[in-house]
Amino acid sequence: MDFIICIAALVAAASANNFGQNIAQNRPTGSSSVFVNGVPPLTASSNLAVDGNFNSNFFSGSCFSSDVPANDPNPFWYVDLGSRVYVSGVTLTNRGDCCADRLSGLTIEVFEFNPTTSSETPEFCSMVIGGVALGQTVALSCSPMVTGRYVRIRKPAATDPLTICEVVVTGGKFKPTFTGVNPTNVALNRPARATSQFTFAATNLIASPGLAVDGNFDSQFVTGRSCFSSIIGDLTPTLYIDLGAYYYISSVTVTNRGDCCAERLRNIDVGILIKDPFKYLEFPHLCGTITGNVAGGANFTVNCFYPALGRFIKIQKTSMVDSNDLLTLCEVQVSGRFASHSEVTNKFVDDDVSRAMIANNEVPNNVENDDVDAAFEFDFNKDWQNLG
Known part of the structure; x- marks a missing residue:
């Protein structure tokens, strides 16, 4: 399957970019709905997909699931990574006791802002068409890498729930290397x-x-x-x-x-x-x-x-x-x-931000024009430390 690559290849690529860690574990999550089972009592909440427990038996209590399609026909799950980072790939662990076909028809996207309230067009990472076996873990590469704070997995027009036992997100702060004074193409594989x-x-x-x-x-x-x-x-x-x-x-x-x-x-x-x-x-x-x-x-x-x-x-x-x-x-x-x-x-002497805000009537009465440029200078200095 074109969209599924072996885990070893993804880990090797991630390691080469210092992206070996899981940046999603125990991060805040959300979902369009949550499945609740009465007997035995079980709530398949969204945080179970990033708890670090790869047990694929649903009734062991470590898998997320949305509600049935009658109640949630377009289920989604998301994780808040805490800040804007580079996302190189996403690894998903399928349910192992039954219902393997539920891990299909998925689109994985990355947002700058909370996907439940944002109107932005997300960055596309990858897709899962189907064919994931019971309990299997599959790795999906965002090629090229994308940037954002939120990773969302959605299952539009679902005929069965969205069920995932563990999600691993690889990525982090990217430190580019510069091999020469005049790089051939500085846009290659950039977000x-x-x-x-x-x-x-x-x-x-x-x-x-x-x-x-x-x-x-x-x-x-x-x-x-x-x-x-x-x-x-x-x-x-x-x-x-x-x-x-x-x-x-x-x-x-x-x-x-x-x-x-x-x-x-x-x-x-x-x-x-x-x-x-x-x-x-x-x-x-x-x-x-x-x-x-x-x-x-x-x-x-x-x-x-x-x-x-x-x-x-x-x-x-x-x-x-x-x-x-x-x-x-x-x-x-x-x-x-x-x-x-x-x-x-030295370029901070320009006032592009201030002029743009004035032109667009975006300057609040209680904010000095220079404050916006000062905020950018602060962000720039943080970025430079990440690049170094």
Whole structure:
């Protein structure tokens, strides 16, 4: 099965990135419902899935289960990891005494904010289609890695409960290594997010933002399964890439879709942000634009007007010809050089956050403009310690 990899491979990959620990154990959890059995008395609460007990016998009291589908037709379970981290994979232990087929039809997603109240588009991690044996533990890789605080496992349109005996989440604070002054592609396998992601249910294809930085240049949208696309109805579709550190960006190269729809790669601004766009308002530094006429499957390089300092790449379609004029990209490569601590701290003299808040009428009366930039400087210093 494509979505299930052996545990040894996942552990080896996690160890190489210092991600060997389970960051979900005994963390706060929640779920859409909880199954309660009267005889013998048993409450299959959400916290049992992260208690460190891998006993797969349901009636031993260490497995989570949602209520029956009549009461909860779209069950979900989530864990709060406590802070924003990188998530490299999720390992699930199936029920062992019966009902193995319940661990199927699952989608695993990562949120910045609580999924019970958030309206954000989550980052896609992986799926479980089925075929997990009684009591078996399967490891699923988020490829590429994603970032967030909450991991959610959902089972839409369920015909039976969502039942899991243990969940292990691998990840943590990522410390990138820099092998040269001019890395070839600093966006490869970096976390990516978007304002929307296209789903092609007939082929189980989710055109998630991570596919734009997976190193796969196959430009066939369906068969290649390596292109990102926004959805119809997203009027300002935007893709964000977190480079994980601060660089002077010199160029951004985009690979166009090759099987059809080449004309969609048009009316696009490529910008560079210093601050996390999901936490701070900031005017991006414009690297360049893509106006159109890029051949199907071809690469198009936007050379920045001048090397711009930043950590986040913002690729946004600024206008649409019709509802089918989606933001569709098969790969994004970013070239730049690593910026030193002093180079980044010298940029704090700019007031992008303050100007953006004023422009958007977002400045509370009791908060000084400089407070927002000071908050970012504090976050930056913490990030830098994590990178070191």
